[in-house]
Amino acid sequence: MIGLLTDRTAAARARIRPLSPLLYFQRNPGRTLPVAFVIVVAVALVASVVTVVNSIDLTVMTMYGYQRHFTAVTPRNAFTVSDDIQQAIRSQPLVKQTFTTRPALTVVKTIFGKMPFVVFGLSKEGRETVMRQCGLRLVSGRMPAEGSPEVALHADIARNRKLKLGDVVLKPDSEDSYSLIPMRLVGTFDGPVWLALGSESFIQGNFPLSTQGIVILARTEQDQRTLDRILDKKLDKSRCRTWTFASLVRETQDALSSLYLIMNVVITIIIFAIAFLTGMLANIYFMQRIPEFATLSAIGYQRRALLRRILAEIGLLCIAGWVLGSLLNVALLLGIQHWIMTPRGLLVDPWDLSAYRYAIPLPITIALFAVLPISRRLRTLDPVSIIEKRA
């Protein structure tokens, strides 16, 4: 038994790698942790900025995501969609059902200001069918009664507007949620799509200038995409407008393209500024160890081996920094989402992978800034000069 233990101890000793980067990190936390901490914070900073900016896109796609589930057609230069257009729509084989709708407008608060949001005035059957199509279910109150000044909202919108059942959603003195007769919240629903529903007959009778549109449902989401394309192509654009998910995505991208361009420029500057500063810090971290490298070089370590060790150290630091920075960002955003965003009905996605992809150039640039000067220094390293200086 003792012999076995001795053998194991000998084997463990034989495996000792004194110049392993992990051993260096473990024995030098005072030097390693500041560099790792800066990388972690930098990655978390970049990822959080990108996530927040991406939340604009997420907000638009969530707010108007109902267009994944139905197409809407509204008239132009008329109050109703003409009969021939309605006929053309109904003749499409992919159409499962159509409903007439009259919209009223309210708003939703977002991190970039108030955005208009449609209250779809539909018949009782229309409301129920559209809810089913969108995967929504009533979680509190009831659906609006036919002909009544009532509204049912997605629970997130109610939270966003700080409304509870019985509160007024649209009112006569509101600048952005106008209704001649106050319309109250009578129900909230939950599900993947934000939606606001009211009574078509009430809106028709109390909003004299409201137009009558058509809500068109296909059997599947895939069919809906195909139908979107067909209607967009076939219907006369001078007499009606087709609201599709593809046009929503296109318009959102167009609207946000400048913002994303600015964001890319800013993030590139941030990445280079942080990478430069952190790279300099990492460079100091290595330059302070020149006597160590000189000693190793004197006793016969090839410069290439020393450089490999430096690369391994900075590589491990950067990978660990990126992983920990990303985890820190997830934790921070989950906290922000839980305590700040969700109670206000605002959207942010802590698991937005593109944000973490954006942060990848950061550790790479840091590693480059750190390694290039030290590799240059190693090329000209004269161990004797260091040894004589210290002697």
Place this chain on the structure above:
Amino acid sequence: MSKTANPFAGPLLRACCVRLAYGDGDRLTYALSDVDVDIPSRGFVGVMGPSGSGKSSLLYLLSGLKRPTSGEVEIEGRPLSRMDERSVTRLRRERFGFVFQSPFLLNYLTARENVLAAAPPKDLRSAERADDLFDSLGIAGLADKFPHHLSGGERQRVCVARAMINDPDVIFADEPTASLDHANGHTVIDLLASYRDRGTVIVVTHDPEMVSGADHVFRMRDGRMEDAPLESP
């Protein structure tokens, strides 16, 4: 580790008419001028001289840590000048051991790890050999201590162990006793001298007492050899 016999009949190391200059143009200063020296493949060789006599410079040239301005350094008849930097570095790793005036131990490694850092890569017996060395150098209890917990004499003994871990052909020791008291200095010299049967130990010092037991002593002054190799005084 057993060493194969050196088939080369001549000296292990030879410096032929070497010069080492610092500076450039009109401001050249010669640390070494026309030095010739032969180092045998076994024994304890002392290099003596006052400060600035060029003895450390000679050691740097012989060990390949510096290249001569002119002249040639040979190992077993092969000129170092014909070797690229990688080959010379490999030579230092595989065939030479070093003890400097300051210990130059890595502070974050234990004494044993410092010694193992100089061991041949992938040598599974090196840990065992390090333990044997610690035993024979009388520092067995210090193997797991960090350098800052060791006295100057203990650190220098760890350096001797580091120099011996590869079972080198030559150990170069540059003023290894300069920062030690008399007793510790003698202990370190005795430990180095004990290697004379397995290879060559070259000790550079300005203290004649430290090379009193040497097989050969070279005396230097103003960058030149004072005389031909002498027998031990």
